[in-house]
Amino acid sequence: MAREYEQSYFFDAGLYFECLQCGACCTGAPGTIYVSDREIDAIRQFLAIPADRLIQDHLYAFRDSYSIREHADGRCHFYENGCRIYPVRPHQCRIYPFWFSNLRSLKAWKKTAAQCPGIGRGRFYDRERILDIVQTTF
Template identity: 45%
Template sequence: MNSFKTNKNKDIQEDIQPWYKEGLRFECQRCGRCCRGEPGVVWVNKREIGKISAFLGITQNAFAKNYLRSINDRFSLLEYGNGDCIMYDNGCKIYDVRPCQCRSFPFWTSNLENRSEWEKLRKTCPGIGKGKLHTIKDIEDNVIIYEGRFG
């Protein structure tokens, strides 16, 4: 009896697939549209602070002083008054070591809520629909990264 229930539940779970079950195409075009213009936060954790400061060739204290702000015991990259990320200067200065939040874009829960949200993003992000086909596993791994489970 238990195995029947388990198999039945497994079948039900397999039937409930997200709208992007066939995968989604995305390749960053490095246009900077997600880095500029709209105020917000780009969270960085201690591991990322270490990687970014090493990449920039400065101490973690100098990096914190010049590039971070503290918000409720967390750190975010600074931004200019116009909303541009402090790390954006005709391209991301730290692209190879950018924070999880940036690496996981556009595979954020808000963008994956439904096909309509994904299509809305296509209007502002030229990488949507281009490049590599990301599998459902790739996408869900990025959601986990975005949600900070590995931070």
């Protein structure tokens, strides 16, 4: 068993979360959303545009791939009264708010919960499920 799984965390008793699609995490404070080659391909197919146009108009270089641009007000380039690419949104969007940065401490989680009204309601995530999800993040 991995060492991380032997530690205790503030979420040992699990957490509740259900996305209300309010868009709060897609707008406001600036952020970085990693987009892999495979995700770029899925998004360009969904939008029916060439990959080079997608990259030029909506992405910027980040790590070994790209991140999604934001408007001046911090809104994601793909957010227009809802996510324009919701069925093919990147993995990092799909697993929010279960990011390592949000789960590193109870303080960080409470700060996230203050922005995300879906935290504390809906589906129950047990500790193992949360750890499995967070392993897939940076």
